[in-house]
Amino acid sequence: MTLANLVKRLEDIMRADNGIDGTAQRLSQIVWILFLKVFDYKEEEAELDDGYEPVIPQGYRWRDWVPYETATAYRTGDELLDFVNNDLLHVLRGEPTKGADGVERVLFSSESPRALLVKEFMQRTHNYAQNGVQLRQVLDLFEEVDFSDADDTHEFNDVYETMLKSLQGAGKAGEFYTPRAVTSFAIEHIDPRIGETVADFSCGTCGFLVDALRHLEAQVAPGDTEAMEVIQRSLIGQEWKPMPYMLGVTNLMLHGVELPNVTYGDSLARRLLSFEEADCADKIAMNPPYGGITTEANRAAYPAEFRSPESADLFMAQIMTRLKAGGRAVVVLPNGFLEGEDNVRIALKKKLLSEFNLHTVIRMPESVFAPYTSIETNLLFFDNTGSTQETWFYRFDKPQGYKHFSKTKPLTPKHMEVVSEWWDNRVEITDEDTDTYKAKCYSVEELVERNYNLALCGYPTVEEEVLSPEETIAAYRIERERIDADIDAKLAEIERILGIEAGE
Incomplete structure (x- = not known):
């Protein structure tokens, strides 16, 4: 794929999902998916050393549930949403999950530094997607990025920037x-x-x-x-x-x-x-x-x-x-x-x-x-x-x-x-x-x-110039922001002196 088009393609898919609203949520959604793919790639590199065992339990590594060729279950639609929301995220946070026998177990119990990084990261993660088909399309797009290719990795770094x-x-x-x-x-x-x-x-x-x-x-x-x-x-x-x-x-x-x-x-x-x-x-x-x-x-x-x-x-x-x-x-x-x-x-x-x-x-x-x-x-x-x-x-x-x-x-x-x-x-x-x-x-x-x-x-004070309506509005907003920041700081200082918590 042409990585320069990746962001546009991702955003086009996510805009159609009612659960994902605005740039910040799109980025949040992209980043946890990207993290799991990059982490699994790093794990595969580490496995080249004799005796290294992946920290994420089998079935929950990227390679186990995302790629069409290797996934044990290629999920999409409601089945994918159910797996992500009710299984994957809980396991990767180190939370107990209920098995087929009805008993709750912590499947991700490792306390290694790598495992703790995953758990800390996934504690901050939320799946905003409400459309499982579109979530599958996003996952498949990331599958097209090959992080073992130096050129692909370099270009993707530019995309991420x-x-x-x-x-x-x-x-x-x-x-x-x-x-x-x-x-x-x-x-x-x-x-x-x-x-x-x-x-x-x-x-x-x-x-x-x-x-x-x-x-x-x-x-x-x-x-x-x-x-x-x-x-x-x-x-x-x-x-x-x-x-x-x-x-x-x-x-x-x-x-x-x-x-x-x-x-x-x-x-x-x-x-x-x-x-x-x-x-x-x-x-x-x-x-x-x-x-x-x-x-x-x-x-x-x-x-x-x-x-x-x-x-x-x-x-x-x-x-x-x-x-x-x-x-x-x-x-x-x-x-x-x-x-x-x-x-x-x-x-x-x-x-x-x-x-x-x-x-x-x-x-x-x-x-x-x-x-x-x-x-x-x-x-x-x-x-x-x-x-x-x-x-x-x-x-x-x-x-x-x-x-x-x-x-x-x-x-x-x-x-x-x-x-x-x-x-x-x-x-x-x-x-x-x-x-x-x-x-x-x-x-x-x-x-x-x-x-x-x-x-x-x-910066020197310049003579006042006649601004367009758009420039006038922009200048007003800038000045209002500066004044608001000054007022907030002064009020906070007064509240501190009087022993009042902010917002009381």
Whole structure:
């Protein structure tokens, strides 16, 4: 088959199924099916070693119930739906099922790491399909993909990347996808090396970890299997929402990671002072959720000076705690963190400048994450080698001819090349049109004198232009989103002070 047409063919089938509604549900449905196929392929590879036994019990492996040629029972229609909903999913979750003799047994009792990965993954799985014939058509389409063919695998990885990009237009689901241009630039400039761990404690679809994998694999000499095994163990992720967790695990597996080290759970729930050396990483690359309101339990897990209603603030405290000595980090943060002069953000930035070396801040345009959000963001690069002496700020302007990045005109790695060129040859750049700086180095004393306001080399205010009705509506929505986020944060802070739980 032509894999480039796979997504369209899958979506055409799923749109006809009344149980599957919208992009997010289509992706969720695709990902659990894809996971089982890829996992079974990895199991078949492992079986080439003498003595290896597949962890999934016979009858429930992909090869046992999907392929027309080898399945012990080629099911379709209502029979397929009944098997998936009432048998397969329960078994793969490690739940007891009733046999022909009426006795309940746990068929999938293995506690090996591979088995636990399957059980954790399938606990988050839901079969949205209501039409068994169309579900069979979807399964048969996946059967046409041959993961033993390197070209097929490479092309399918590109197809999967395309599917993940579609998350940006999928409402709240878009918060879990970071554009490839951002992840590849970030990883390139923290430069993980073989033997170092790379972590993302809110990993979404694992974009940073996949780029770290590519970066590390490029350092491996041909035939060096030991180095490849080290890399497999070096990627660490955590995600607290089911769909991105599933998408991320499958993403890593598609890129060759045998046993993804991605934990399902809320990393903000753990007490900050309980983290030990084993919980730390050499390199951290993250786009933590921002604009989210933290729970009282999350805030209680952090020292009083860091208890913020803004989730990105708590993640920033955690990142600084979990970055190893000598390690390097890159974090995507909104303008609110740079500008904030409330007690929590002052405390965070004071710690950042006094205990870490914040050497570079890249100011990013407002539409990098559109249409999910149009909040302006920044890439903060710092390392755990000592206190900050000076910080370079650089404003990344949109390419000529771009009013906004969008689904049809997205940010690409090519656009980021101008930033890399400046990175390697840092010079001060004056914006002559506005009498401001596009790039400039500031001493730590200057930053402290500004009361830790790091909003430097920002975007100039432009003269008001007459917008079309469509542009006016888009601009209104962007401004409303910014105001709503500010109001939510202020209300949460007031509720915290008054001891009121959110929503009471």
